[in-house]
Amino acid sequence: MRVPTLSFAIMFSIGAVAFAAATVPASSNAQGAAPAADAANPDAAQAVSRAEAAVADLGRSLREALMAEMAGKGPVASIDFCHEQAPLIAEAVSQRHGVNIGRVGVRVRNPDNAPVGWRRDVLDAFAARAAAGEAPQTLQHTQIDSAQGLVRYARGIGTEPACQVCHGASVAEPVRAAIQARYLADAATGFEAGSLRGAFWVEAPLSMPAALPVDHRVAIPLSSLHQAELREEMRGQLMTVQGIVGALAAKDWTAVATLADARGPGSGRAAAGKGFRTQLPAEWFELSRPMHVDYAALADEARNGKRIEIALGHLESATSKCTACHATYRTEQTSRR
Numbered sequence: 258m259r260v261p262t263l264s265f266a267i268m269f270s271i272g273a274v275a276f277a278a279a280t281v282p283a284s285s286n287a288q289g290a291a292p293a294a295d296a297a298n299p300d301a302a303q304a305v306s307r308a309e310a311a312v313a314d315l316g317r318s319l320r321e322a323l324m325a326e327m328a329g330k331g332p333v334a335s336i337d338f339c340h341e342q343a344p345l346i347a348e349a350v351s352q353r354h355g356v357n358i359g360r361v362g363v364r365v366r367n368p369d370n371a372p373v374g375w376r377r378d379v380l381d382a383f384a385a386r387a388a389a390g391e392a393p394q395t396l397q398h399t400q401i402d403s404a405q406g407l408v409r410y411a412r413g414i415g416t417e418p419a420c421q422v423c424h425g426a427s428v429a430e431p432v433r434a435a436i437q438a439r440y441l442a443d444a445a446t447g448f449e450a451g452s453l454r455g456a457f458w459v460e461a462p463l464s465m466p467a468a469l470p471v472d473h474r475v476a477i478p479l480s481s482l483h484q485a486e487l488r489e490e491m492r493g494q495l496m497t498v499q500g501i502v503g504a505l506a507a508k509d510w511t512a513v514a515t516l517a518d519a520r521g522p523g524s525g526r527a528a529a530g531k532g533f534r535t536q537l538p539a540e541w542f543e544l545s546r547p548m549h550v551d552y553a554a555l556a557d558e559a560r561n562g563k564r565i566e567i568a569l570g571h572l573e574s575a576t577s578k579c580t581a582c583h584a585t586y587r588t589e590q591t592s593r594r
C-alpha cells in the first residue's frame with residue numbers, strides 16, 4: 258500500500274503551526290518543579306534561555322528534515338533518514354547552542370532515547386500531568402543546579418496526527434515492516450493524537466566557556482534537500498582528490514587524466530539537474546571556476562608531461578580552492594524545500 262505523500266506535507270504544515278503556538282515562556286513552569294530562573298540570577302536566566310532556544314531549534318530542525326524527506330521520498334525512506342539524521346541533527350544543535358541536548362520517548366523506538374536519571378523522573382512527572390489534562394507540548398521543567406553548574410530543562414513532545422504514520426496504533430505496511438527491520442525492539446507505536454510522545458531535554462552550563470568559536474563564514478541559505486545535494490556533490494569532490502592522489506602514487510597517468518577531466522571546466526554544469534546550483538551566489542563560481550581550470554592543467558600534464566611534481570602542484574592549486582571556499586561559505590537550512 259502506498260501512502261499518499263501530499264497529505265503528509267499538509268499534515269506537517271498544520272503541525273508546524275501547532276508546534277510554534279505551543280512554545281510557552283519558562284514562567285509557566287509547573288508547580289512542584291524546582292525553582293525556575295529569575296532575574297536575581299542572570300547566569301541561570303541566560304542558561305534557561307539558551308536551553309529554550311536549543312529545544313526550539315532541535316524541534317524545528319528535526320521537523321524540517323523529516324518534512325522534506327517525507328514529501329520527497331515518502332515514509333519508508335524517512336525511517337532510515339530518521340535513524341541516520343536524528344542523532345546528527347541533535348549533535349549540530351548541541352554545538353550551535355553550547356548545550357547537551359536530546360530527546361526521550363515514553364516508549365522508545367531507539368534504545369538510545371530511553372530516559373535515564375533526571376530525564377526519567379521528569380518524563381514520569383510529565384506523564385502524570387498529561388494524564389491530568391495538560392497539553393503535552395506546554396509541559397516544561399526547569400531546574401537550576403548550582404552545585405553542578407548547570408540548568409536542566411525539558412519540554413514535552415505531543416503526538417500530532419502526522420506522527421501517527423510511524424507512531425500510531427495501526428502503522429500501515431510497508432512502513433511497519435521498515436520499522437521492524439531497523440528496530441527489533443520497537444515500542445514506539447500506539448500513540449493517540451494529543452498524547453505525550455516524549456520530551457526534549459537539555460543540560461545547559463550556567464557559565465559559557467569563554468571562547469565559543471565564532472563562525473564568520475557567509476551563510477548560503479539552502480533547503481534541506483539542496484543542502485543534501487550540495488554535500489553529496491562535495492563528498493564526490495573529495496573522492497576525486499583521493500582517486501587522483503592514489504593514481505599519482507601508482508603513476509597511473511591514464512587514471513589521473515580521466516579523473517581530472519571529469520572535474521574540468523564545465524563539469525559543474527553536468528550537475529545542472531541539481532537545483533542547489535541555482536541557489537548559489539555568483540561569487541561562488543569565482544572560487545570554483547579556477548579549480549576546474551587547475552584540473553584541466555592536471556589532465557594535460559597527465560597526458561603530456563607526466564611529471565609528478567608538476568602534477569602535484571596543479572592538484573595543490575585545485576585543492577587550495579576547496580579550502581578557500583570552505584573558509585568563505587557555510588550553508589544554512591531554510592524551511593522551504
Ligand code: HEC
Nearest residue numbers: 332335336339340343361362365366367370420423445455
Ligand atoms: C517516517 C516515520 C516517522 C514519523 C512520521 C515520525 N517519527 Fe518519530 N521516530 C521515527 C524513528 C525511525 C525514530 C527513531 C530515531 C532514532 O533512531 O533515533 C523516531 C523517534 C522518535 C522519538 C525519540 C524516542 C524514540 O522512540 O526513539 C520521538 C520523541 C519522536 N520520534 C517523536 C515524533 C513526533 C512528535 C513526530 C511527529 C511530529 C514523529 N516522531 C514522526 C520515525 C518517525
Ligand code: HEC
Nearest residue numbers: 488491492494495541544545576578579582583586587588
Ligand atoms: C565554491 C565553494 C566550494 C568549493 C570550491 C569546494 N567546496 Fe566543499 N563545501 C563547500 C561548502 C559551502 C560546504 C558546506 C556544506 C554544508 O553546509 O554542509 C562544503 C562541504 C564539503 C564537504 C563535507 C560534505 C558533507 O557531507 O558534509 C566535503 C567533504 C567537501 N566540501 C570537500 C571538498 C573538496 C575536496 C573540494 C575541492 C576539491 C571542495 N569541497 C571544494 C563549498 C565548496
